[in-house]
Amino acid sequence: MTGQEKGPAASARPQTLMLAFLGLHVLEHGSAVYSGSAIEVFARVGVSEDAVRSTLTRMVKRDLLARHRRGRKMYFGLTARSIDVLRDGHDRIWGAGAVNHDWDGTWTLVGFSLPEAWRSQRHDLRSRLMWAGFGPLQNGLWIAPGHPDVPAVVAGLGLEDHLNVLRGQAAEPTEASQLLHRAFDTGAIAERYRAFLGQWDRPNPLPSAPDDLARQLLLHTDWLQVVRSDPRLPAEHLPADWPAIRAERVFRTLSAQYDAPAKQLADAVLDTIPAEPASGQG
Incomplete structure (x- = not known):
């Protein structure tokens, strides 16, 4: 080449x-x-x-x-x-x-807080979330447009008890376009x-x-x-x-x-x- x-x-x-x-x-x-x-x-x-x-x-x-x-x-x-x-x-x-x-118009939100020593688990979780279309909105809070299957995304990591998963829409004064450009x-x-x-x-x-x-x-x-x-x-x-x-x-x-x-x-x-x-x- x-x-x-x-x-x-x-x-x-x-x-x-x-x-x-x-x-x-x-x-x-x-x-x-x-x-x-x-x-x-x-x-x-x-x-x-x-x-x-x-x-x-x-x-x-x-x-x-x-x-x-x-x-x-x-x-x-x-x-x-x-x-x-x-x-x-x-x-x-x-x-x-x-x-x-x-x-x-729906966002899926995944919040997590892992012990500081769990660097490998944190890396694996972030990699899975990124592959599934999530972006980091702020520390410990990732979002993705739509309805990704979070249980399938995190399957096998053993972190379910450390996650908070929510779905919702942007509300004033926040606009969807703002979330998009902040997370991605x-x-x-x-x-x-x-x-x-x-x-x-x-x-x-x-x-x-x-x-x-x-x-x-x-x-x-x-x-x-x-x-x-x-x-x-x-x-x-x-x-x-x-x-x-x-x-x-x-x-x-x-x-x-x-x-x-x-x-x-x-x-x-x-x-x-x-x-x-x-x-x-x-």
Whole structure:
């Protein structure tokens, strides 16, 4: 890739790229992938063999992948946890959409107070809330537009007794637009979409990429990194030229363009075996 091609995926961690790859070429196939063929795919986007192997090992330790040995070859398949993660990412990309056009004026509020020593729990809770579309309104109080499923968001953290969850609407003298701009950095959100457009909204994006399999992987990695930090703010409180609208159109157009050739290349490159998929929860 050239020095001009510096989209979000150019600096993405190998695990982020790996999750995009698994979502595209493993999730719906019930298969496990030979490490050597994964290395071949990731070489297309400049990820070294050592980085791929260490990423696979870390993901096994985190219960995101399971090993399947066949003779001298090691294959990697999904776990229940990774299936949940990948399905959630799929829903964020293809289900919800990048802009909220049907907000009913309701905010969900999550208040929490955790012991000072619980730094890890606090980090995990904040990460979950951010992924679910919440923003920090003030110390210990996060808000999100609409009706996110808070019990599902915090499931497994063991923090239910430390949370206060409420739903309501803004009341005078506070306006909804004020809450939005206090809790969310709309300028930073818009800039991430503009960076995506700068990378992909042009003739022949990533001309130095070797093929459409590489472009597909980088496109989906870029897009997921953008939408995972976007709380889907109400369209009525955003500028008419909000860049997420055009960015989503560009993503969907390119994704459709790359899909068939990328699948053909993946079928030729990937060495897979059937692997009984673990059942995702929910």
